[in-house]
Amino acid sequence: MNSTKIIQGGMGLGVSDWRLARAVSLCDQLGVVSGTALDLIFVRRLQQGDPDGDMRRGLAAFPDAEMAQSILDQYFIPAGKKKDKPYASKAMVGHQPSLALQKLLVVANFVEVFLAKQGHDGLVGINFLHKIQTPIMPSLYGAMLAGVDVVIVGAGIPLQIPSIIDNLCRGEVAEFDLYVQGEEGSGGHKLIFDPAEVMGGACEALARPLFFPIVSSATLAMVMVKKCKGQVDGLIVEGPSAGGHNAPPRGKAVFNEEGEPVYGVRDEVNLEQIARLGLPFWLAGSYGKPEELQKALAAGAAGVQVGTIFAFCEESGLRGDIKSDVIKSCLQGRVQIKTDPVASPTGFPFKVISIAETLSEEEDYNKRKRMCDLGYLREAYELPDGSVGWRCRAEDPKNYVKSGGKLEDSVGKKCLCNGLMANIGLAQVRSDAYEELPLVTCGDDLEGIQRLSTMQDPCYTSADVIDFLLPVS
Template sequence: MKTQFNIGSMKFSKPIVQGGMGIGVSLSSLAGNVSRCGGLGVLSAVEMGCDYPNYQYSPKTTNRQAMEDHFKRAKEIADNRPIGINIMVALTQYEQLVKDAVQTGFDIIFAGAGLPLTLPELTRNSLTKIAPIISSKRVAKLILKHWWRHYEIAPDAIVLEGPLAGGHLGFKKDELTPERLADQHLPDLIPGVLEEIKPYEDLIGRHIPLIAGGGITTATDVKEVLTAGADAAQIGSRFVATKECDASLKFKEAIVKAKQTDIKIIVSPAGLPGRAINSKFLEEAEAGMRHPKHCPTNCIKSCDYKTAPYCIASALIAGKQGDFKNGYVFSGANAYKISEITTVKALIDELTENLE
């Protein structure tokens, strides 16, 4: 059983990757402490400056400054260990955010919520490593083939995010019914993706690590995906319930207090299915009572505020601050199993205690 893993020259003593969670949930405190404890901490690029005083007047400039600030702080907390960033392909500023992340010095970019087909071009001639987030063997094949055909580049790592993950999901809504989920057990999805990766490992002469996530909550879950062939486990919701997480205490308590029946599938203004904890806001949005009056950030390519059910940026910012009348909390399917707020170190130790 693997107790450590590498992404190229980057070495991690714990096979744990913390999922990038926006808006403002995984910033410098959480990511820095995860990396400090031997895993890989990951910031989310979505509206990073939402807590800054000038954000409402100049969101793009403020987000750029926040990216630099949080990267610097995370590196300080992590004693200069690697720090990653998650950048959604669905973001209006996706291309510029990737360029900014490279210029800032992030060690690795994770890109999902869409197909990151041009990511190698955007990061060409840089030291920043790149990892697509995929949902299936089919998507892995598509990205691997495209990157090699157009750039002769293979990913530095791949994240397989299964259907039990929180936030935006790479699945159709009808694939997320209880009956369909029963046939999509994360460890069972791993061998097929490894089959697609193997020919490219042979071409480039190096290992392409696979990171598997989505619903991973316990040490047993971690051990299962590693046994199935993954190099590391990606975990989101459990890291929310840590003292170091950048979200508010109310946000963390929403995760801890959630019951299984509170966790539901929604369709966000991005046009993608997502998994969230039910709230008064979501109930009103579903009833058609939450149409935005304007677009404060223009954050998502596919979102038109004239027809959107609500402004997702405003809703997630409110949720992060614990205002569930005006926002909500994304969470994984197994968040109801989380019963306490702990520390990053204690959590990583717990998740890896049975590995040999």
């Protein structure tokens, strides 16, 4: 792994799907599938009729044939659902997911990793967002059943993950302390995952994947290394120019004229301190160019984690028309990217590309009736009787406030769950014929895309990206 110079960053939802990760792994670099919302992506692919048979190929390899069959029976529509009909709804993942939902999470994550690993012996990773707490344990277990090699976790401080991985390797019950707003003291609400209950019997020992947290400072890196119960095997050090969510700036919030958070010297990562921790590390955020890879290596990094340039390559899960529009706009120097401090229900800054007929545009955003039906970014809060409730900052503000949320926290929030599903061609259609609109993210640095594509030939593959980044040996 230490010789892997390029990690293709995990990109949710479904942008770094099994096809992209597999293509990268075939080039001897680390391909990473996004583990976010795979249960939902998987059942929608089945409802589309699974045209190439990939989902069914993955299901056929799942160790418990009965469990795989019951999921197929529940969701598969052989001819595909009609375009104007909604996808069947699926239970949201709360802190006590039903056994059926846990099974679905295990199977969906298994299938994605299994497909990414097929036909080669390269390494495959999976990426999770720590903020999305409830699906993490069954998802991890499914990925590990398929032999995932590396687990990468961002958007939070994933101190609990290594010990969960260790328990799951041994087929033992794992626990996760749920973060609940307003709870007195910590650790009062636990998520429990028992692999034997889900698999219906004793579980075999599984190989332990490596664990790499994503950090945005040397302080956080040190906390992870010193305080984790269990092993940290490497670090991804990500700066604020990266695509997707960014860590908020340190210190007092300052905004520029566009309303974007301003990052300063306090946000610069001390790489010497990181190197002193003695772990391999990869730098992320505007490293998608050969010169940047060389700079990273010179600073002692094992390599770079790159997202944006891979997001628009042929094998990524993004809709084809979105890819070619963005690439062409890039070549014409017309792309506008905003680090939006409020769009994401997580409260973290989120980068959004301005594209017509997507939620980035105010007029289109205002046309959408605010509601929450997918629920991955909901926050847990404590009810007066001590139980846990769930609310989303992007839902109808009236409901958000009714459940104790502050109105100001709901302002400008966008439904990332539905928007990101639309990005990959799995948009929900509502009963009033409204189709959910995309919301596209990417990093600040688009030069690599400009150097790899032309107006006549805007397409490039992940192998082109790797050839471009790696020095000729």
